[in-house]
Amino acid sequence: MAPQSLQQILLSPAELSYLHTSLSSNPPIRPDGRTATQFRPLIAESDILPGTNGSARICFADGTEAVVGVKAEVERSSGISRDVDGEGEGEEGVKKGRNEWVEISVDIPGERDDDSNPIFLAAVLSEALLADGEFVERLWINRHFHWRLYLDVLLLSPPLSYPLPLLSLTTHLALLTTRLPKLLSEKDEDPLFSDDWDASEPLYHPPHTSHPPITLLVMAVQETIIFDPSKEELAVADAVLAVSLSESPTSNSSSQDTEMEMDVEGGKKRNLRLLAVRTIDPPSRLTHKGLANKVNTATGGTAQKNLEDGGGDGEEGVWCPPRGGAKRGLIKEMIGRVLERGGVGEEVLDGLCGAEL
């Protein structure tokens, strides 16, 4: 989907062409001197809203900041079979969750609730969260009751760049710090919770179960793959993907190996799992073609008499908005880079773990 309401790109075709060329070299030359896989520093803090079950705030280096608050409410389950004990859902050990139990709402300043942008962003975030089907099981209390989770994602600054990675990271952090009151009642009784907040249990029990997902933006300029693109870099992208990944529960056999290497690398090896991939229409498609010098009357060229002359098409240095999709090989490469061991995904997750608690 085209992020149409993002601020217009105020770069001239020459600038666009310049950026494109420098980014497509190998290694890419980025305007701020970062390497292809280097992320800008961010500041994160959690538990900032005392009234919520979990909250987090992340500020990116370009000045954008987002706050996410998570609230939970007990709700009666309906429709799940009211059969006499023993039938229907099988034994009581079977917990079945439902996707309606999670509600994500995104608020972007300057946009209405029903604008396409917030809805799309909310859909991407919830898709990632619900993709493995295991998250909603944590919300199950008993056969007749469940938790309903409300995630309110607020972008506090005007959207200077595509806000998806920021919102996703903030949601990840907020979910990590979410706590639910401790259940005292047993089995199918009406739920009774402990008064003590300190006895509450985190939604994601560390460290063995899986973590909430994150969504990263990956862009490609010809053959070069770049992570954490800034606004200018996105303006010249050939292909942009939003990749959602999470860490799957580590199996027993590999945990022994990973533990030994933990101290050495400062982070354990994670089993990353791809949850979703979405293509984002880069803003570069909305730009205008540049004019080659030789057909530009301002620089001493002659204007084209007819369009078929086509002069300047594909000429080096003349900006041309990208057309067509990305090659499959390229997409595969992009995804692979995100998920590989020691790659970008792990780096981000490690970084966020450090911010936790």
Next chain:
Amino acid sequence: MTSLKRSLVSDPYASNISSKVYVRSTKAGKVQKIVRELYLRQDIPCSSKLCTACLKNAPRDASGILAPFVLSAKPAGTKKYTQGHYLVPDTNALLNALDLFEQKSAFYDVIILQTVLEELRNRSIPLYNRLIGLTKSEEKRFHVFFNDFRLETYVTRGEGVSINDRNDRAVRRAVKWYSEHLAQAVKAADGKSGQVPAVVMLSDDKENLKKAKKDGIDSCSLREYVDGLDDANNLLDMIAVVKEGREIKDTKMVQKVHKDYLTVSKMMTGVKNGTLHQGIFNVTPYNYLVGSIKVPAFDKPLMILGRESMNRAVHGDVVVVEVLTKDQWKEASTKIIEEETINKDENADAEDGEAVVTEREQRALQEEVKRVHSKTSEGRAQPTAKVVGVIKRNWRQCVGHIEESSVSKSGKPQMVFLIPMDKKIPKIRVRTRQAAEIVGKRVLVTIDSWDVDSRYPVGHFVRSLGDVENKAAETEALLLEYDVQYRPFPKAVLDCLPAEGHDWIVPPSTDDPGWQDRRDLRHLQICSIDPIGCQDIDDALHARPLPNGNFEVGVHIADVSHFVKPNSAMDAEASIRGTSVYLVDKRIDMLPMLLGTDLCSLKPYVQRYAFSAIWEITPDAEIVNSEFTKSVIKSREAFSYEQAQLRVDDQSQQDDLTLAIRTLLTLSKKFKQKRMDAGALSLSSPEVKVEMESETSDPIDVKTKKHLDTMSLVEEFMLLANTSVAAKIYSAFPQTAMLRRHGAPPKTNFEELALQLKTKRGLELSVDSSKALADSLDTCIDPNEPFFNTLVRIMATRCMMAAEYFCSGTQAYPEFRHYGLASEIYTHFTSPIRRYADLVAHRQLAAAIDYEPIHAAVRSKGKLEAVCRNINVRHRNAQLAGRASIEYYVGQALKGRIVEEEGFVMKVFSNGFVVFVPRFGIESLIRLRDLAEPEPEGVFDAEEYVLETKGSREIRVELFGKVVVRISDVLEEKTGKRVVKSEFVKSGGKE
């Protein structure tokens, strides 16, 4: 970026702010995380008179007034703390022994910490209320110190520390701070360190005491402390039984005598989805092994049969029951079973290996099950249930006496059994050292707990009331049993009385603001008619002919609402008392005597404020119009019923007052006839008057009250006034008027009586409407026996529902009906001196006539509903207390005498029958085994209601039959009580 988190480092006030986070679950099932911020202060005073520093900094209220310091400068000392001490009790100390703290002999200068107060409130609201009462009393010098708000004593919870531990630490910290603070204060005043009072922590928690010793704080357990006081023996008994020492027993399997209760969440779930039911547990008066519980799901109450099913529920508790399967349903009991007889001679100390149901009990129950197949409802199995959990215990202090057989004569502490006066409460095990001294006395105890492995509940002794036969003790016992507030009025209440006291008079000049909106009715010939010796005259009447041939009739009621303003201390006290209680020789007033018998009372020859209802009535007793007004009256005479009757009958008297009374009499007769035609019921309660010797107040004789015409006179006009006022306040306040209703009794209540009448006498009792009932009651006569009709009326009264006060917004208009009076709408208005409901009606009527604006308290539906609930309970208790007092006095009147009287059989059981003796107004139970030695064999015909005996004595008694009984008083050996005993002489009348 700047952090959004409240950073405690950079904030200059940071150390003063703290926050509390907890989870709150609402009734609707919502679960909320609540965050509360706490601002900590440094100026909360220690409230000790020794400390001048706190006096300087102490905060003042809006008017600049400083709350006075409470803790004395020279507190009492004990053997251990000779320099004087302040006490700081822990929550468990208060839970176990609040009675100790209420003693007058010790426990002064006590500091109650906020932490402890809040923990107590969460654990037990009645104890909390009592503690608040203690803190308000000035002589006990209890001070509430807000340690959670004071910076120096605030304690935060560490990681992984439980709430209890944190609270314990808070208590220790506060104690430490107090001792340091006091030391400083004394030093500042240049005192010697020997004068610093010790601050002692009282706790029964071993962990807490250990840690306190480590911290260097003075502390001791309750027992140790009490040992050091004078009067230790008495006081030690009052400490409730603590659960320590149970760990040792656990090693050999504690045998569970009762079943465990279900968890709270299981019970709530069960009640919500209808598998379990909640209600109030009642014990039937004649059979202590059978209980009943009324639940919304069933029409008839569910039965609970046997100790095992009752599972430690006590009469009055709110419990949750589970209905048993149909094959376990039992029939209603026709036996009289008393705990005293079945369970006597038990060992109070036996704690192991007890069965829930003893053999004797089992046998008694089994005979129930052997039922001959019969047609009555008594034969059919009724829904039976068992108790699975208790929601709320309604344990109160009960009066009783020690069971002699359980006492051993040594002076050592031992467990004894206490038998409560109220037969519905089981025996209580009490540990005491003074067993030998308190045998034969009436004592007050409280139940503490009833464990799973114990056959009887366990309690502790509060105080002794006096010897069993002693009149004062018996009266006090009666008042305590029925929860009547009889203590003298506190100072706060007496402060609300007018300053002039007995010299108060109606302002002489009519320009005085007291006269505003009051009509001057001093010229009217008003008189009052009341029982002999009545000093609190509520009502007065007048009547005079009008030129158009009609009569002007007025009812004037004492204007109590002028003296008792809403929301004053006196109003609060009156609201709690609810009604005046009339015992035979004593009257417990609702309002102080100054008001009740002087300022409000419509005494003759003096001017008084009144609230008047004036009607214009035709000679045929039709009401033309009515009005209500506040007024000033001057009563001409205060008659007794007998005096008024004499005066009316005496034809030589022709003055205005007598003529007025005669008019009233004729009109009242017409009103009565109208009511009877409309279906009002005239039911009988046995009214008995005890004559007393004037000097000693010993009862001489007992007579039934005679009914005079003048009594009807007053009654009719009071009814008229009440009905008119009800209509007026309902029209002014349709949602919040204080009214009184009497619901129509359900047909099932009358089933048994109707069946009995039909079987025995062939008489029909129709209950379709009150008129039908009244008419059919009139036909229930026995030409040979004039009393039969009264007997039937008495029994019919018992089938009725109780009348109750209610708030008009809570019921639909058809429900306002007063069945017994056949009136559409009714209230109580005419006795504000002795009933709180009337006072509320006065306030509402005053607002309805625009005399004064309505006060918020009388307008709020919620508050009025609470008031109604309370006064309904108090009204019932007052009636029961009055009856019990009469019973006691009847017993006393018979002391040493033996009388033979006629009686009528009211109820027949398989092992006995109940005889009602009209002369004394008492019901006595005659058991088969009382008839002869050895017990004759009984043959009970349940359908014909006849009991015949064979064997050592042969008699035949049938329901409604006349019998002669010999009544005497007998000193029961095992209880030391004097009871009225009836012996059966013969059937038939006294020839």
